[in-house]
Amino acid sequence: MSVAAEGLAPRARSRAWGKFRRSPAALVGLAIVGFFGLLALAAPLLPIADPLATSWTAIRQAPSAAHWLGTDELGRDILSRMVWGARASLAAGVVSVAIALATGVPIGLLAGYFGGFTDMAISRFTDALLAMPFLITAIALAAFLGPSLMNAMIAIGLSAMPIFIRLTRGQVMAVKKEDYIEGARAIGLGHVAIMTRYVLPNIVPPLIVQATLTVATSIIAEASLSFLGLGQQAPAPSWGSMLNVAKNFLSQAPWMALWPGLAIFFVVMGFNILGDGLRDALDPREH
Amino acid sequence: MLRFVLKRILIALPTLLIVSILVFGLQKLLPGDPVLALAGEERDPETLARLRELYRLNDPIWMQYLHWLGDVLKGDLGMSLRTNQPVLVLIAEKLPVTLQLATMSMIFAMVIGIPAGILAATRKNSWIDWICNVVALSGLSIPNFWLGIMLILLVSVNLGWLPASGYESFFVDPVRSLQTMLMPSFVLGTALAATLMRHTRSAMLGVLSSDYIRTARAKGLPGRVVVLGHAFRNAVLPVITLSALLFGELIGGAVLTEQIFTIPGFGKLTVDAVFNRDYAVVQGIVLCIAAGFLVMNLIADILYAVFNPRLRTEL
Numbered sequence: 001m002s003v004a005a006e007g008l009a010p011r012a013r014s015r016a017w018g019k020f021r022r023s024p025a026a027l028v029g030l031a032i033v034g035f036f037g038l039l040a041l042a043a044p045l046l047p048i049a050d051p052l053a054t055s056w057t058a059i060r061q062a063p064s065a066a067h068w069l070g071t072d073e074l075g076r077d078i079l080s081r082m083v084w085g086a087r088a089s090l091a092a093g094v095v096s097v098a099i100a101l102a103t104g105v106p107i108g109l110l111a112g113y114f115g116g117f118t119d120m121a122i123s124r125f126t127d128a129l130l131a132m133p134f135l136i137t138a139i140a141l142a143a144f145l146g147p148s149l150m151n152a153m154i155a156i157g158l159s160a161m162p163i164f165i166r167l168t169r170g171q172v173m174a175v176k177k178e179d180y181i182e183g184a185r186a187i188g189l190g191h192v193a194i195m196t197r198y199v200l201p202n203i204v205p206p207l208i209v210q211a212t213l214t215v216a217t218s219i220i221a222e223a224s225l226s227f228l229g230l231g232q233q234a235p236a237p238s239w240g241s242m243l244n245v246a247k248n249f250l251s252q253a254p255w256m257a258l259w260p261g262l263a264i265f266f267v268v269m270g271f272n273i274l275g276d277g278l279r280d281a282l283d284p285r286e287h
Numbered sequence: 288m289l290r291f292v293l294k295r296i297l298i299a300l301p302t303l304l305i306v307s308i309l310v311f312g313l314q315k316l317l318p319g320d321p322v323l324a325l326a327g328e329e330r331d332p333e334t335l336a337r338l339r340e341l342y343r344l345n346d347p348i349w350m351q352y353l354h355w356l357g358d359v360l361k362g363d364l365g366m367s368l369r370t371n372q373p374v375l376v377l378i379a380e381k382l383p384v385t386l387q388l389a390t391m392s393m394i395f396a397m398v399i400g401i402p403a404g405i406l407a408a409t410r411k412n413s414w415i416d417w418i419c420n421v422v423a424l425s426g427l428s429i430p431n432f433w434l435g436i437m438l439i440l441l442v443s444v445n446l447g448w449l450p451a452s453g454y455e456s457f458f459v460d461p462v463r464s465l466q467t468m469l470m471p472s473f474v475l476g477t478a479l480a481a482t483l484m485r486h487t488r489s490a491m492l493g494v495l496s497s498d499y500i501r502t503a504r505a506k507g508l509p510g511r512v513v514v515l516g517h518a519f520r521n522a523v524l525p526v527i528t529l530s531a532l533l534f535g536e537l538i539g540g541a542v543l544t545e546q547i548f549t550i551p552g553f554g555k556l557t558v559d560a561v562f563n564r565d566y567a568v569v570q571g572i573v574l575c576i577a578a579g580f581l582v583m584n585l586i587a588d589i590l591y592a593v594f595n596p597r598l599r600t601e602l
Contacts, residue, residue: 128305131577131584135539136557140573143561144316220430224543227432228558247436247547251444261433269428276424 016205019281026277032270036263040086049077051084051237060253070255073245081237082259088238089267092153092222092231093215099157100164101211107161108168109195113176122165129162138221142230149222149238152231156221160214167210171203178202205282209275216271223264239264288592295588299581306577307359310570311352359574365567367560374571377556384552387457387464388544389537391472393530396479401526403480404487408495409514419484426481431540435474435547442470452549471548475540479533486529490522524594531587535580 020026039046049067055075063070069078111122129137141155175181176199184194225231226240234241239260246256322338338344343351358365364374407419443451450467457464494500495518503513542554549555553572560568 124301125305127302128309128577131302131306131535131580132309132573133535133539133576133580135542136535136573136576139542139557139561140313140569141316143564143569144313144566216428223430224432227543228546228561230561243433243436250436250440254440257433257436257440261430261437264430264433265425265428268430269424272424272428 016281020277023277023280025273026281029270029273029275029277032266033274036086036267036270037090039083040090043083043087046083048080048083051076051080052235053077060249060256062253063255069259070253072242072256073249073253078242078256078259081242082239082263085237085239085242085260086263086267088149088226088232088236089219089222089240089264092149092156092238093219093271095153096156096160096218096222097211097214099154100160100214101207103158104161104164105168105200105207108165109172109199111165112169112172113191113195113199115173119169123169126162126165126169129159130166132159134159134217135221135224138225139228139230142225147230147233149226149232149236152222152225155225156218159221160218163210163214164207167206168203171206172199175199175202209279209282212271212275212278216268216275219264219268219271223260291592292589295585299585303578303581306581307356307574308352310574310577311355313570313573314566315348364571364574367568368565369560369563374568377568378553378571378575381551381553381556383456384454384550385538385541385545385554388468388471388475388541388550388552389534391468392476392479392537393533395472395476396483397530399476400480400483401487401523404484404526405491405514405519407484407488408491409510411492419488423481423484426477426484429477431474431478432543432547434477435471435544438470438474439547454550454552467548467550471544471550474547475537475544478540479537482533482536483526483530487522487526490525491518494518494522524591528587528591531583531590534583535576538576538579 053076055071058067058071058075060073061067061071061075067077067079069082072078072081107122111119111126137159138152138155141158142152145151145155181194181198184198189197222231222238223240223243226238227244229241229244232238232241242260243257246253246260249256322335322342322344343354346354362375364378366372367374367377370377403419403423407416410416439451442448449470453467455463455467495514500513500518503517504510508517538553541552542557544550545552545554546558553576557569557572559565560572
C-alpha cells in the first residue's frame with residue numbers, strides 16, 4: 001500500500017498537472033480567479049480611495065480620470081468599492097464551500113463506509129435537503145438566522161452540503177471495494193484510520209472539482225442574497241448589494257449597475273472554466 | 288409497473304416527512320423568544336402567556352411538531368401575520384403567475400438548449416461547437432438578476448420596446464401577458480438553456496459513438512435521419528427527465544426574476560414574507576416547493592421507466 005500511496009500518486013499528480021497545463025481554457029480560468037484573488041488580498045495596499053468615504057460634490061458621476069469607474073449615489077468611488085467588494089464575494093464563495101465540505105464530507109464518508117441503516121438514514125436526509133431548492137433554502141435560512149454576510153455564508157454552505165454528502169458517499173462506495181482497503185482491514189486498522197488514511201485521500205480529486213464549481217454557484221448565491229438585502233449589510237461594499245442600489249438609478253447612472261455585474265460574471269466564469277479544466281485533468285476516464 | 292410506482296412513492300414519503308421536520312425546525316432557529324417575535328410591540332405578560340398557550344409553546348418540542356404536522360396534513364399551513372390570510376390561500380393565489388413564468392422559461396430553454404446541444408454534438412470540435420460551449424458557459428456564469436437589470440436598461444429604458452415591469456393574466460389579456468413575461472422568461476431561461484445544451488451535447492456524443500449508430504450510417508441512411516431519428520430519440524430521455532429535475536432551480540431563480548420585474552408571484556411572496564418576518568408564509572413556501580419537487584422527481588422516475596423498461600427491475 002505504501003508503494004501505491006507514495007510511488008504512484010505523484011506520477012498521477014504530475015500527469016494531471018501536465019494535462020491541466022496544456023489546456024488553454026483551464027489556464028484562462030486560473031488566471032481570472034488568480035487576478036480577482038490577488039485584488040481581494042491586496043485591497044488594503046492598493047492606492048485607491050476609501051470605499052466608505054462619501055462626497056456630496058461627486059454624486060453619481062460618470063467614469064472619469066478622477067473616478068475610473070464613476071461614483072455611486074453617495075459619491076463613493078466605485079472602483080474602490082469594487083475592489084473591496086471582491087473580498088466579500090470571494091470570501092463568501094470560499095467560506096461557504098469550506099462549510100459545505102466540512103459538514104458534507106464526513107457525513108458522506110459515514111454513509112458510504114458503513115452502508116446499511118446508516119447509509120439509508122443519511123440518504124433519506126440528503127434527499128430531503130436536495131428537495132429544497134438551493135436558493136430558496138439559503139433565503140429561508142438567511143431570513144431565520146438574520147441578515148449578515150456571515151449568516152449568508154452559513155446559509156449557502158448548509159444549502160450546498162447535500163451535494164457533497166452525495167458525491168462523497170458515491171466515491172467512498174467505489175473506493176471501499178478496492179483491494180488496499182481490504183488489506184488495511186486485514187492488518188487490523190480501525191474504521192477511523194481506514195477512513196482518514198486510505199479512503200479520504202483517494203476521493204479528493206472529484207471533491208476538488210465539485211468544490212471549484214460550487215464556489216462559482218456560491219458567489220452567485222451570495223450576490224443574490226446581498227441583492228435581496230440578506231447578505232452584506234450597508235455601508236460595507238459587496239457586488240450584490242451594489243447592484244441592489246444601482247437598479248434604482250438605471251436611467252441616471254447605468255454604470256453603477258454595469259461594473260458589479262461584469263465582475264460577478266467574470267469571476268464566476270473563471271471558477272466554472274477552472275472547474276471544467278480540473279475535471280478534464282483529474283478524471284481518470286479521460287486518461 | 289404498478290409495483291415500481293408504489294415503491295417510488297414509498298421511498299418519497301419518508302423523504303417528505305424529513306422535509307417537514309426540517310421546515311418545522313426552521314422556526315426553532317429564530318433567535319430569542321418566538322412569542323416576543325409574534326407579539327410584536329405587545330409586552331403584556333397575560334397576552335404573552337395566551338400566545339404561548341395558543342401556539343402550544345409549553346408542550347415538548349415533538350408534541351409541537353406533531354400538532355403542526357397534523358394541521359399541515361389537514362391543509363392548514365397557518366396564518367400570515369401580515370395579511371391575516373391563510374398561508375395556503377396566499378400560495379394558491381400566487382402559484383399560477385409563477386407557473387406561467389416557469390413554463391415559458393422552460394419552453395424557451397428547451398427551444399434554444401436542445402437544438403444547440405445536438406448541433407454542437409454533431410459538429411464536435413468545430414467552431415460551431417466552440418461557440419455553443421462559450422455561450423453556454425456564459426449563460427451559466429451570468430447572474431440572472433443582473434441580466435434582467437441590463438435588459439430593462441437596454442430594451443425598456445433605451446429602446447422602449449417592452450414594459451419593464453408588471454403582470455397581466457394570460458386569460459385576461461394574452462398579448463399583454465406575453466409581452467410582460469417575455470423578458471423575465473428569457474432571463475430565467477438562460478441558465479437552464481445552458482444546462483440543457485451541455486447535457487444534450489454529452490448525451491448525444493455518447494449515443495453517436497454507439498454501435499447501432501455506426502450500423503445505421505453503414506447501411507446508408509442519410510445523416511439527418513441518423514441524428515434525429517436514431518440518436519436523438521435515445522439521447523432525449525435523460526434530457527427530458529433532467530428538465531423535470533431543474534424545476535427547483537427554476538423556482539429559486541424565479542425569486543430574483545420576479546423581484547426585478549415586479550411580478551406578483553411565488554418569489555415576490557417569499558421575499559415580502561422574509562422582510563415582513565412572516566415566518567409561517569416562509570415555512571409554507573419551502574414546504575410546498577419541496578413537495579412539488581418530490582412530485583416532479585417521482586414523475587421523472589416514472590417517465591424514465593415507462594420509456595426505458597430495462598430500468599424497472601434495476602431500481
